[in-house]
Amino acid sequence: MNTQEDAHRAAYLEEARDLLADLEASLLELERTPDDADLLHKIFRALHTIKGSGAMFGFDDIAAFTHDVESVFDRVRNGLLAVDGRLLDLSLRACDHIKSLLSPDEEDLAAREADGRDILEGFRAFGGEAAKGAPAAQAEPAPQTPAAEVMRIFRLRFRPQPGMLASGNNPLHLLEDVIALGDCRLYAHIDDVEPLDALDPEACLTWWDCVIRTTADAAALTDVFVFAEDDCDLSVEVLDDGCAVNGEQVHCRLGDILISRGDITPEDLAEALATQRRLGDILKDKGVVSNGQVASALSEQAAVRELAGKAHERSEKASSIRVAADKLDSLVDLVGELVIVQAQIKQAVEERGDPLLRSLAEHLERLGDSLRDSTLSIRMLPIGATFGKFRRLVRDLTAELGKEIELVTTGEETELDKTVIERLGDPLVHLLRNSIDHGIESPEAREAAGKPAAGVIRLGAAHAGGEVVITVADDGAGLDASAIRTRAEERGLIPPGLEMTEKELYNLIFLPGFSTAKSVTNISGRGVGMDVVKRAIETLRGVVEIDSEPGRGTVITVRLPLTLAIIDGLQVQVGAEYYVLPLAQVEECLEMARKPDDDGEAGMLNMRGEVVPCLRLRDLFAIEGTSPTIEPIVVVAVDGSRVGLAVDRVIGEHQTVIKSLGPLYRDIGEFSGATIRGDGRMALILDVSALVRRGESGGIRRVAAA
Incomplete structure (x- = not known):
């Protein structure tokens, strides 16, 4: 197989996976x-494309299997089969089988073939393809409405006989009735x-x-x-x-139209084409x-x-x-390097003080910002594509647990970086x-509590400033704070009797190994879920918060x-070192006078009547020197609480290109990366959540609002 054929097959595999995702949705x-x-109609077209392209690029097994599934949906489309749970279960299994055929595993060949046969037998037993002796009457006929609503294109040739007008029929009235049926x-x-x-006024010519x-x-x-x-040829x-898919796939070549109408023969067409002139003129x-x-x-x-x-809404503008x-x-890496060079140029121009260079640097900065925004x-x-995949998950788990759950999604159009997604x-x-598993109760328990038997999980996304907020909300039983405390004390995660707020108790479910499940199932109960969630979100420089109301x-x-x-970051300085804080987590900056008897570990900051714990970065990072008498404090938001970070100097906002620290520093959790300043020096990017956790282990205690 040559390189071009490999490229075509790879393109087909990519397109087929996209089509299967759309088909499942x-x-x-x-x-x-x-x-x-x-x-x-959309389902039938997806199957038709997978089948046709598969046969073209040598995926004969996919084409053969998809043809049988397509035949079933052709009967559904024509109102001969009803849409119900059995048909959809088989269809989703068929999607999974086609996925396995796209990425074949030779070791599972026999099992895959058996699964394909089982799915097709299921369709036949259901009534698809009039199935080799299985009567289609096994399924109730579906309403005829879906078939009637399919958009088709017809050619109609209407040739009245000369005496039609004499019989009382008016061809214009008939054409008006045709026009009323469509475009x-x-x-x-x-x-x-x-x-x-010589015209006969009563003859229709x-x-x-x-x-x-x-x-x-x-x-x-008709x-x-x-x-x-009796008065016309129709x-x-x-x-x-x-x-x-578009007009080109309905024959649009002039010769094809004339042959299909019977105006010319294929021999006439071949002879005319041999002269290399315009076909219409030749004929x-x-x-x-x-x-x-x-x-x-x-x-x-x-x-x-x-x-x-029009039918398929294909436009060159949307290509x-x-x-x-x-x-x-x-490309993003190159733009990042450009941003770094741009910052260096800006700093060099400021040092020189040349007005012309300053003007050019400002223009370069504007172009760089536009290029950065366009590239990103x-x-x-x-995020809707990711949301769509979860419908199948909810459907399968709902059936497995015997619950009734509806997934409602909002904000599918919210955009997020592909790596984050x-x-x-x-x-x-x-x-x-x-x-x-844990949130939504069984239908019996919900009815006993006065709720609808079917639970609802709402999955939503929305932009909020420079970040995306994703919510997963259910109307289930809620969290039991006392049960969480009991289990945490049993496992030694917290000392008995420790005073904690409800929100702090809820956050215990993110600890490794924590679970309130009474039994282990293949879905949950081993305590390896929520801590994975928290770590994964923090790796993405995000935060996760939980709120619950018992019974609601x-x-x-x-x-x-x-x-x-x-x-966008906030650049600060401690001693001779520079650090960057993610600007999305910064709430405000203020100043605090350092007390002479400060022990250096932590202090408390009175912010408009609220007591906020404060960390001194100089002491955390063991940087030599003395803190200024008036310390700048950067207040950051972490897990719904506020913490102050004391620094030597707040430099200002900084467009931060994130660079990896490399494998040698993977275990240093306080830093999420590094960036390069305008003078070529490196500044470390702080992981605020990890930093606060380190400070807590060193002696910070949360203090209730004054």
């Missing part, structure tokens, strides 16, 4: 709205109309070709002419049954077709392109291209599994930065 949506004809394009043939002095896009079927179009069928042909010169026939065919060609384009992720990563926006993806999937899976439900809030590549 459509199937889950169809479960909620089984009478939605557009969804049925119609007409072409009138007048070649047979005689000169005025005009005839029409029509292209119509409509939800009506061929029978409905019924328009039921009372005039033909109705399907040009697009709804599967074509007219040879006397094979008339001017009217060519004009009508050209009219149909334009109409089909227009109508098919896109695929770009490999590593190319985007490389390319990496931004809507990729690494966010596992934490969200853990949160949803906990809500399903639980809300878990995740706050994440928009991107992991370039952030």
